[in-house]
Amino acid sequence: MSHKHADPAALARLLLSHMDGALADLTEAQFAAMIARSTSRAAGGPKPPLRWQDELIEKMVPLRCSVLDLGCGNGELLLRLTECKQVRGQGVELDPGAVFECVARGVPVFQSDLDAGLKGFSDQSFDYVVLEETLQTLHRPVDVLMEMLRVGRRGIVSFPNFAHWQVRFDLAFRGRMPVTPRLPRRWYDTPNIHLLTIQDFLDWSGENHVRIVEGHALADGAVRPLQPGDNLHAEEALLVVERSDRWTQM
Amino acid sequence: MVDPTPKPRGRSSAEDDPPDSPSSVGYTTAHTVRLATEANPFPLEIGTRSIGPIDVEYETYGQLSPTRDNVVLVAHALSGDAHVAGWDRNAEATGRAYRTKHPGWWDTVIGPGKAIDTRRYFVVCSNVLGSCYGTTGPSSIDPGTGKPYGLRFPMVTVGDWVRLQARLLDALGIERLHCVVGGSLGGQQALEWALAYPHRVERAIVLAASPRLSAQGLAFNTVGRHAIMNDPLFHGGDYYGRAQPGTGLSVARMMAHITYLSEEAMREKFGRRLRNKERPDFHFGIEYEVESYLSYQGKAFVERFDANSYLYITRAMDYYDAAEQWGGGDLVEACRRIQSRLMVVSFSSDWLYTPEECRAFALAMCRAGKPVTYVNVPSNYGHDAFLVETGPVGHLLRHFLDGDQR
Numbered sequence: 001m002s003h004k005h006a007d008p009a010a011l012a013r014l015l016l017s018h019m020d021g022a023l024a025d026l027t028e029a030q031f032a033a034m035i036a037r038s039t040s041r042a043a044g045g046p047k048p049p050l051r052w053q054d055e056l057i058e059k060m061v062p063l064r065c066s067v068l069d070l071g072c073g074n075g076e077l078l079l080r081l082t083e084c085k086q087v088r089g090q091g092v093e094l095d096p097g098a099v100f101e102c103v104a105r106g107v108p109v110f111q112s113d114l115d116a117g118l119k120g121f122s123d124q125s126f127d128y129v130v131l132e133e134t135l136q137t138l139h140r141p142v143d144v145l146m147e148m149l150r151v152g153r154r155g156i157v158s159f160p161n162f163a164h165w166q167v168r169f170d171l172a173f174r175g176r177m178p179v180t181p182r183l184p185r186r187w188y189d190t191p192n193i194h195l196l197t198i199q200d201f202l203d204w205s206g207e208n209h210v211r212i213v214e215g216h217a218l219a220d221g222a223v224r225p226l227q228p229g230d231n232l233h234a235e236e237a238l239l240v241v242e243r244s245d246r247w248t249q250m
Numbered sequence: 251m252v253d254p255t256p257k258p259r260g261r262s263s264a265e266d267d268p269p270d271s272p273s274s275v276g277y278t279t280a281h282t283v284r285l286a287t288e289a290n291p292f293p294l295e296i297g298t299r300s301i302g303p304i305d306v307e308y309e310t311y312g313q314l315s316p317t318r319d320n321v322v323l324v325a326h327a328l329s330g331d332a333h334v335a336g337w338d339r340n341a342e343a344t345g346r347a348y349r350t351k352h353p354g355w356w357d358t359v360i361g362p363g364k365a366i367d368t369r370r371y372f373v374v375c376s377n378v379l380g381s382c383y384g385t386t387g388p389s390s391i392d393p394g395t396g397k398p399y400g401l402r403f404p405m406v407t408v409g410d411w412v413r414l415q416a417r418l419l420d421a422l423g424i425e426r427l428h429c430v431v432g433g434s435l436g437g438q439q440a441l442e443w444a445l446a447y448p449h450r451v452e453r454a455i456v457l458a459a460s461p462r463l464s465a466q467g468l469a470f471n472t473v474g475r476h477a478i479m480n481d482p483l484f485h486g487g488d489y490y491g492r493a494q495p496g497t498g499l500s501v502a503r504m505m506a507h508i509t510y511l512s513e514e515a516m517r518e519k520f521g522r523r524l525r526n527k528e529r530p531d532f533h534f535g536i537e538y539e540v541e542s543y544l545s546y547q548g549k550a551f552v553e554r555f556d557a558n559s560y561l562y563i564t565r566a567m568d569y570y571d572a573a574e575q576w577g578g579g580d581l582v583e584a585c586r587r588i589q590s591r592l593m594v595v596s597f598s599s600d601w602l603y604t605p606e607e608c609r610a611f612a613l614a615m616c617r618a619g620k621p622v623t624y625v626n627v628p629s630n631y632g633h634d635a636f637l638v639e640t641g642p643v644g645h646l647l648r649h650f651l652d653g654d655q656r
Contacts, residue, residue, distance in 0.1 A: 066619070088619070088621060089621065090616060090621055090622070096625075096628070099625055100625075100642075100645060100646070100649075102623070103593070103623060103625070103645075103646055103649045103650055103653070104645075104649040104653070105653070106649075106653030108591070108621035108622055108623050109623050109624075109625075110612060110613075110616065110622065110623070110624045111624055111625050111626050112609070112624075120610070120613035120616070120617065121613070121616055121617065122616075122617045125616075125617065125619065
């Protein structure tokens with residue numbers, strides 16, 4: 001075993017052979033900028049909009065369609081969709097406090113544990129089933145994804161991207177569980193138990209007859225259509241999915 | 251956010267809202283209205299029978315708005331009456347002296363500023379057909395014989411009750427309900443309203459009730475009726491003018507009270523504590539606290555309830571099956587009728603109308619493509635929780651009532 005420091009050029013070659021394309025495509029200046037921003041996190045970049053997904057979903061869904069919001073929280077999205085798009089909305093939420101807030105807002109809410117499944121909901125009974133920032137908190141995320149595509153004609157899924165460069169930096173170089181604006185909790189109090197990356201989701205979709213109809217990313221504080229390289233650049237992703245088999249398409 | 255497990259409401263007078271409290275509806279006076287006559291009787295659901303005359307006792311609180319759009323109809327449960335809130339002004343005169351000790355049965359949520367705010371809503375509650383609180387029932391005089399009906403009173407159903415309530419509202423000039431609300435058997439009436447009169451109901455709240463009673467519930471009702479009908483004083487239901495079959499009725503009530511509490515609630519409330527003694531006396535009198543409680547409940551009930559009414563009302567409870575009535579046995583099909591906003595609330599330790607049954611009902615609404623709110627309130631108080639958990643129940647009522655129309 002050699003006690004010499006690694007040859008930087010050899011190390012770079014070795015790393016590049018395992019990197020995803022997005023990382024390999026970075027220029028030196030871009031890479032340096034990322035490192036600089038990661039090390040001075042407090043300075044921050046542009047403020048990411050809160051609940052950026054809601055605005056997208058509002059634009060996306062047609063008037064008077066039906067929307068099932070899984071893990072609907074205090075009902076904010078459904079309230080918005082009911083007011084702006086006259087949707088037939090139904091929320092599902094477990095937290096008693098959030099359920100009470102839904103009632104106060106006049107949002108129909110079904111108190112239930114998502115991990116217990118959507119058993120009882122009819123096949124293809126909603127136009128859209130929304131799973132906003134919830135997937136990574138579920139005990140059985142794949143079961144819930146499959147159920148949402150059984151109950152809904154389309155699914156809208158959003159989640160924090162665990163392959164975002166800040167996350168990678170924290171883990172790879174600082175050796176600590178990432179704490180970022182979109183993953184703000186420490187390892188011991190995070191509700192996230194099944195973290196995933198955009199690429200993980202794309203891989204899973206490809207293997208399971210799930211088609212990505214539409215994709216959006218939150219990157220550098222802005223919302224834009226998903227593009228190659230976003231597995232590195234996107235803090236969060238929102239994907240519209242549908243089954244490419246079995247169910248009749250919309 | 252409201253604390254989901256608030257301090258339980260005691261039944262002591264100290265916690266009752268006195269009549270002069272700004273949040274009490276104060277002293278109340280019941281009204282009676284004749285809604286069917288002998289010449290023009292009320293048709294009943296079962297058989298070809300109809301009944302007349304029918305007098306209905308009801309109470310109202312608050313003011314009916316000029317557009318008549320602020321009506322909240324409250325439906326009472328098995329042993330309930332029209333006296334939901336406030337203090338009965340005529341308690342002594344009408345032979346209901348027990349009412350001087352406590353306000354109406356749901357005074358905790360009805361009154362100025364309370365969850366069902368009488369400054370805003372016009373609250374109506376009527377006593378059901380077959381009961382014994384001023385509405386025609388088995389103890390009323392049968393015009394055919396000039397004697398009390400007894401068991402010659404016709405079988406009545408939840409559907410009959412709701413149609414009679416609709417007739418009452420017609421008489422009051424009320425077309426639409428802002429909300430209909432009830433717990434237990436009252437919850438089934440609220441559901442029946444949403445099914446039978448979908449266009450008259452804007453909101454329906456079903457507390458601690460499902461679209462039909464379980465086999466276990468049927469079993470308990472059966473035993474209660476056995477106790478009454480096998481009491482030597484029952485005399486085939488013709489005991490009026492004599493002592494009523496009090497032993498049977500109190501046994502029925504004691505057993506019902508067991509089903510209203512949960513195992514945890516009994517353990518917490520009574521445990522195995524002895525009643526006013528250090529060690530048992532080794533006799534068959536009252537030894538334990540729980541014995542004393544049940545015995546008291548049984549006796550108090552006999553003073554205020556009619557055994558025949560108990561038979562008829564528990565039978566109506568047995569027969570009710572919303573799916574059968576409105577969906578040919580298919581609950582989802584029945585739910586398709588519903589046009590109102592619906593909230594179903596279960597209580598975690600209720601084993602009479604279980605959270606599972608209530609949840610299944612709410613799911614049937616979802617399957618029918620209808621929006622529904624379903625909340626399972628954590629509580630140790632069993633079926634009684636719908637009356638006891640006034641914190642979360644009050645919050646849900648207030649917000650569901652006040653929520654925007656959509």
